Amino acid sequence: MTTADAILTSADVVGGYGTVQILNGVTLKVARGQIVALLGGNGTGKSTMLKALSGLIKPWSGSIVFDGERIDGMRPDRIVRLGLVQVTQGKEAYPAMTVEENLLLGAHVITGRAARARGLERAYTYFPILKERRRQLSGTLSGGQLQMLCIGRGLMSEPKMMLLDEPSAALAPQVVLDIFRTIFRICRDGMTLLMVEQNVRMALLLAEYGYVIKDGVIHLEGPAEKMISDDAVRLSYLGGTVADRDAKMAL
Amino acid sequence: MTDPMTDETAPVTEGAMMRATPVRHLAPWLVGLAVMVPLPWVAFNDYQRYLLDLILINVILAVGLNIVKGFAGQVTVGHVALMAIGAYTSAVLTTKFGAPFWFALPGAMLMTAVAGAIVGIPSFRLEGAYLALATLGLAESVRIFISATDYLGASVGYSDIPPPSLFGMPLNSFRSYYFVVMPLAVAGVYFSFCMLRSNIGRAFKALREDPLAAAASGINVRKYKSLAFIVSALYAGCAGSLAAHMSPGFLHPNSYTLVEMVTVLLMVVLGGIGHVWGGIIGAIIVTIIYDLTREYYQYQLLIFGLVIVLTVMFMPTGIGGIIDRYLVNRGFAAIRKARKDAA
Numbered sequence: 297m298t299t300a301d302a303i304l305t306s307a308d309v310v311g312g313y314g315t316v317q318i319l320n321g322v323t324l325k326v327a328r329g330q331i332v333a334l335l336g337g338n339g340t341g342k343s344t345m346l347k348a349l350s351g352l353i354k355p356w357s358g359s360i361v362f363d364g365e366r367i368d369g370m371r372p373d374r375i376v377r378l379g380l381v382q383v384t385q386g387k388e389a390y391p392a393m394t395v396e397e398n399l400l401l402g403a404h405v406i407t408g409r410a411a412r413a414r415g416l417e418r419a420y421t422y423f424p425i426l427k428e429r430r431r432q433l434s435g436t437l438s439g440g441q442l443q444m445l446c447i448g449r450g451l452m453s454e455p456k457m458m459l460l461d462e463p464s465a466a467l468a469p470q471v472v473l474d475i476f477r478t479i480f481r482i483c484r485d486g487m488t489l490l491m492v493e494q495n496v497r498m499a500l501l502l503a504e505y506g507y508v509i510k511d512g513v514i515h516l517e518g519p520a521e522k523m524i525s526d527d528a529v530r531l532s533y534l535g536g537t538v539a540d541r542d543a544k545m546a547l
Numbered sequence: 548m549t550d551p552m553t554d555e556t557a558p559v560t561e562g563a564m565m566r567a568t569p570v571r572h573l574a575p576w577l578v579g580l581a582v583m584v585p586l587p588w589v590a591f592n593d594y595q596r597y598l599l600d601l602i603l604i605n606v607i608l609a610v611g612l613n614i615v616k617g618f619a620g621q622v623t624v625g626h627v628a629l630m631a632i633g634a635y636t637s638a639v640l641t642t643k644f645g646a647p648f649w650f651a652l653p654g655a656m657l658m659t660a661v662a663g664a665i666v667g668i669p670s671f672r673l674e675g676a677y678l679a680l681a682t683l684g685l686a687e688s689v690r691i692f693i694s695a696t697d698y699l700g701a702s703v704g705y706s707d708i709p710p711p712s713l714f715g716m717p718l719n720s721f722r723s724y725y726f727v728v729m730p731l732a733v734a735g736v737y738f739s740f741c742m743l744r745s746n747i748g749r750a751f752k753a754l755r756e757d758p759l760a761a762a763a764s765g766i767n768v769r770k771y772k773s774l775a776f777i778v779s780a781l782y783a784g785c786a787g788s789l790a791a792h793m794s795p796g797f798l799h800p801n802s803y804t805l806v807e808m809v810t811v812l813l814m815v816v817l818g819g820i821g822h823v824w825g826g827i828i829g830a831i832i833v834t835i836i837y838d839l840t841r842e843y844y845q846y847q848l849l850i851f852g853l854v855i856v857l858t859v860m861f862m863p864t865g866i867g868g869i870i871d872r873y874l875v876n877r878g879f880a881a882i883r884k885a886r887k888d889a890a
Contacts, residue, residue, distance in 0.1 A: 382763045
């Protein structure tokens, strides 16, 4: 991958919370139109890296360039306006607001009623169930629907790239498959995606490129097909092989 | 067969109810305005007309407080101080600078908005009880400043504030003053609904629910926190100015103590935090009780404080919650009926 077609690059990003350093220099690249998976165990800095990318925490040092602009240390709302949006985990929808209000909230940076209505239509084509439930309070949705709502909300800001924080967290396998299929469709329609996942096998089946983060640095990286057959990854994160094949066929 | 999840009669909440374009919703508001016109003649005596004016002023105050507290979720206690700033600004503008009421009112609102922006600054870093304490401190310092400033009448009070006049006619009776207060109150409530269902309203609610996720959705957290404080201060300034020019045109720093802070808080809490109609009902009930129990001033704080605690414990969604539950139940009843008819 060359820098020329990279939409997002980070170099030696160091950061953390308070005085606790979590990221010890993360360097990664995401090419335009690709799905890239950021993998790693608990507490290795995956989510922290996402927060640094979306501006929710300020990196202490290092640089992040998105679409030709330095975004490290930029306010999160500015970053969203540039076209990089973080999709929070499903549990972070606003339960006291209706599905449609939740979606419209994602369109906060979009001006014009017509543009917002178009955004709603787009979100509803990816997730028809949300259209059925649009007047319901989002607190009454199931876990899978909440995740769909959060992805839909991310789409509403018409981003160039989305950061997904564990889209499969706490969901049934069938639901995960549904959501991953839609994520794939969204990517095919021109979106770039960086997703943090604990469901390593599924993530590597969906993604084109993978990074494994360990102790706040990139430990391994490579094309997803290579990684999935890589012994190191296999040993650390993957179990059987039959399930691989099944999941791949399903996708 | 109707599906309860997709049916158009499905349960709705206040926020969801008001979603069509503002223009289409203007009609019921004009009807409401017309209904409210004869009220001062319905009232039996001048005391009731006075109460009517007072209620409407407090409605403006409560609706404004609901924006920062209910919509945006910022716990602010010292709202009464903003009202004081509005009242005294308006008084000074009319008596010392000879400005007519119609200029003093927007002037007072502008001044209060500036003060509101300042009150909002601590909210960038503080939350919950800490923010409440900071605003309480600011509010008390405003009151003490007034009590200590001779220019503002100090603890003697500020008197001879002229009533507004229209075409040379002074609106000094409670009946004529009603027609200054009432349209402003209706406009304030209408504006608050417009805000609730706009992009700004959604941003406020997102701030209330989860500031971090709001930021991730592209909302400039500081900007919208400030905006909530400023808009709410505009309401407080309007209420303050209206209170100043109401007969007998007298202001005293003792009208802006802790008791009043708790009273205003009670309007919003009893009405249901974040619920516009609930807040209005709360303002009506609390104003009447506040005025009736004026003789027992020393016990008011005790009673109102207790009611706040009890409301929060046993009825956390307030009157607004009861209204919403009623609407939801009616929605379900309609679905059941539709099913029965279909069967």
